[in-house]
Amino acid sequence: xxxxxVFLDLDASVSKACRLIEEAASAGxxxxxxxxxxxxxxxxxxxxxxxxxxxPLRALYTRLHANSISIPGPEVSxxxxxxxxxxxxxxxxxxxxxxxxxxxxxxxxxxYLGPNGEVMGKHRKMIPTAGERLVWGQAxxxxxxxxxxxxxxxxxxxxxxNYMPTARYALTAWGEQIHVAPTWxxxxxxxxxxxxxxxxxxxxxxxxxxAFHRDDVPEDLDFKSDYLQDIEGWINPGLxxxxxxxxxxxxxxxxxKEGILYADVNQDQLVGPRWQLDTAGHYARPDVFELRxxxxxxxxxxxxxxxxxxDIVEPH
Numbered sequence: 082x083x084x085x086x087v088f089l090d091l092d093a094s095v096s097k098a099c100r101l102i103e104e105a106a107s108a109g110x111x112x113x114x115x116x117x118x119x120x121x122x123x124x125x126x127x128x129x130x131x132x133x134x135x136x137p138l139r140a141l142y143t144r145l146h147a148n149s150i151s152i153p154g155p156e157v158s159x160x161x162x163x164x165x166x167x168x169x170x171x172x173x174x175x176x177x178x179x180x181x182x183x184x185x186x187x188x189x190x191x192x193y194l195g196p197n198g199e200v201m202g203k204h205r206k207m208i209p210t211a212g213e214r215l216v217w218g219q220a221x222x223x224x225x226x227x228x229x230x231x232x233x234x235x236x237x238x239x240x241x242x243n244y245m246p247t248a249r250y251a252l253t254a255w256g257e258q259i260h261v262a263p264t265w266x267x268x269x270x271x272x273x274x275x276x277x278x279x280x281x282x283x284x285x286x287x288x289x290x291x292a293f294h295r296d297d298v299p300e301d302l303d304f305k306s307d308y309l310q311d312i313e314g315w316i317n318p319g320l321x322x323x324x325x326x327x328x329x330x331x332x333x334x335x336x337x338k339e340g341i342l343y344a345d346v347n348q349d350q351l352v353g354p355r356w357q358l359d360t361a362g363h364y365a366r367p368d369v370f371e372l373r374x375x376x377x378x379x380x381x382x383x384x385x386x387x388x389x390x391x392d393i394v395e396p397h
Contacts, residue, residue: 082115082289083321084339085297086122091148094121095156098173099163105341106167111196111232115173116291116321117240117263118189120156121148122176123291125265125316127212129308138215141304142187145216149176149187152203157192165198170230172237174263177205179218182381186218191239191263193228201228206239207248222248223376227255233285233351237261243278251374253282254361258351262288267320272334280328283354285346292319292339326354 082101087093098115105113117123126141150156152175164171170193177190189206205220225248227236236257238248243262252260260282262275267290279286293316298305309316315337322333323344332342358364 082113082341083292083319083335084116084119085291085293086119088122088297088299089144089148089302091121091150091156094119094148095159098160101341102160102163102167102169102171105343106169108341108343110169110341110343112170112172112230112235112259112261112287114261114287114289115171115263116289117174117265118176119173119263119291120150120175121145123265123293124176124213124216125293126304126308127215130304132212132215137304137307141302142216145176146178146185146187149178151178151180152190152192153200157194157200160192161194161198161200164194164196168196170194170196170201170235172235172261172263174239176217177203179381187216188220189213189217189239191237191261193235195228196230202226204237204239206242208242208245210241221379222374223378225251225374225376227252227257232348233258233346235259235261237263240264240266243274247372249278249282250360250372253284254365254372256361257282257284259285259287259346262286264288264290265317266290267318272320272322272330275322276324276328276330279324279326280358281360283326283358283360285326285344285350286324287344288322288324288333290319290321291317292321292335292337293317326350 102113130137173192175190175192177188178184179186191204193201195201204224207220207222209217227234234256236252275286275288295312318337320334323331325331332344
């Protein structure tokens with residue numbers, strides 16, 4: 082799915098997502114992948130406003146936070162209901178509030194919705210890249226997981242998390258067959274990354290990016306007049322694509338327009354290519370290399386009511 086958010090407007094972005102889910106489902110899609118931070122938009126200002134400009138950064142963060150979601154929450158329920166009514170799975174990038182603690186930090190999150198209308202899981206981006214650290218928190222990685230659908234096992238990483246070889250390997254070892262890669266990145270190096278990830282993991286890779294035009298930034302944002310005055314046309318051309326387990330591009334790249342890319346998954350393609358290369362099978366060398374993944378959750382705060390027994394009471 083290559084589409085632009087209704088920038089910093091959560092309700093409108095959710096409505097657009099539901100319309101696009103319906104469109105893709107009507108064309109026969111069973112898994113629908115949206116770009117990174119689709120709800121309610123990618124904080125592109127981090128690449129234009131100097132980090133010392135506290136006041137414009139604070140104002141934009143406040144507006145982004147006001148239009149970000151909680152999981153669970155009403156926006157999630159609406160999206161899940163749409164997926165369930167249509168019998169499709171959805172992977173969508175969202176800005177998520179840390180409702181488990183201060184409710185003020187935002188995470189770049191990949192939300193998974195199942196064809197039964199339920200939330201399958203979520204994954205918070207472990208390492209925001211460069212300027213993104215001015216907006217998103219650094220997540221623990223305890224939510225890395227692979228989900229079983231009727232046609233394949235799916236998982237994914239957000240944008241430059243795909244440059245983390247140990248993260249990719251963990252998902253491969255847990256049996257993923259379709260890898261989703263919502264992103265803001267574009268261009269030839271990223272396209273090569275998508276193809277390499279597909280070839281290495283012997284999986285389909287779906288890279289979904291926003292085709293985002295300067296006109297998509299609302300006029301009421303001072304950011305547009307103060308920092309985008311020299312930008313004409315496309316801020317991000319998109320270049321979404323799908324690669325097969327041989328690393329071949331089977332759909333896209335789609336440039337400078339919104340649209341939906343489709344690819345058929347042949348069940349034989351999920352196994353046959355691994356005859357030659359199975360990085361978490363016969364190509365693995367556990368006698369030489371060892372990977373440990375910490376999946377225990379570490380809450381920001383736990384309270385104790387009995388110092389002798391150490392019984393934990395969760396905050397209300």
